[in-house]
Amino acid sequence: MKGSQEFKIILVKLFNDILEYQESALSTTEFKDLTNNDIHVISAIGMNTKKSMSMIAKELTVTFGTLTISMNSLVRKGYVVKERSEKDKRVVLVNLSQKGERAFLKYEEFNDEMVKSMLENMGDVEMDTLMSALVKINRWIKKRLP
Template identity: 40%
Template sequence: MNKSIKNVLNELLVDTFNEILTIEQMALKSGRLNDLSATEIHTIEAIGMYIPRAMSEVANDLGITVGTLSTAINNLVKKGYVERKRDEKDRRVVKITLTKKGKLAYRVHEKFHSDMIKETIKGLSEEEEKVLAGALGKLNEFFKIKYNIKKR
């Protein structure tokens, strides 16, 4: 691969990553979820819609400590997006779940991503979609291996 293609790919990757983060934050601030940060919406996403989860599970999925997650959960509880519940079988274990407001935030964020993907592949042939997915999959796998990131 020649140097100019490497430079173009580097610029595209960096710009795309930064733009996705910026657009996501702008979408949050301009919509119904204007009291959430991108980090908080990703915490909501990691908690999930239906099954109460232990703090350690969610922290592991996000690649953060339980202490860091506790701070985020405290804020999300205050804002009404998350609630804590003691496990019925083991009262020492605290599970976290989304409230109705949290589930709405989850669905709104999910739609944002769905719309982003639809726009990304609009106008691509099925073959081009496969090539794009394959290339992004290889890039994703590289980062997970290189930086020892656990798979979600």
């Protein structure tokens, strides 16, 4: 297929560069103790919500045990608060602390700036083509997730 090798190189590089930039952008702020994994967990929790650990594990497509390790680290760092459900004591609910909410907002700001700069001066046809390609990539990935 014409251009597939170039596409692969750009896609992999783009993915890695975004992760590297994201980590470096956060590491220069008060959130320097956060890893990319941490920020994705914080993002999955979201603002002003209490979610069960199982809901978050499913959303992130990780095991409950893997999420527990990440969550305990985020609790120690002061980003997340854990509590038992009043209805079912077996269920652990989590929400962001004030520090966690600030990190969430910083991450959202980072994403908004990145998208704004990427779409700057892009015409409607280019935008439609890009969106179509991204939807296809996302569909392909979703089909292969457990």
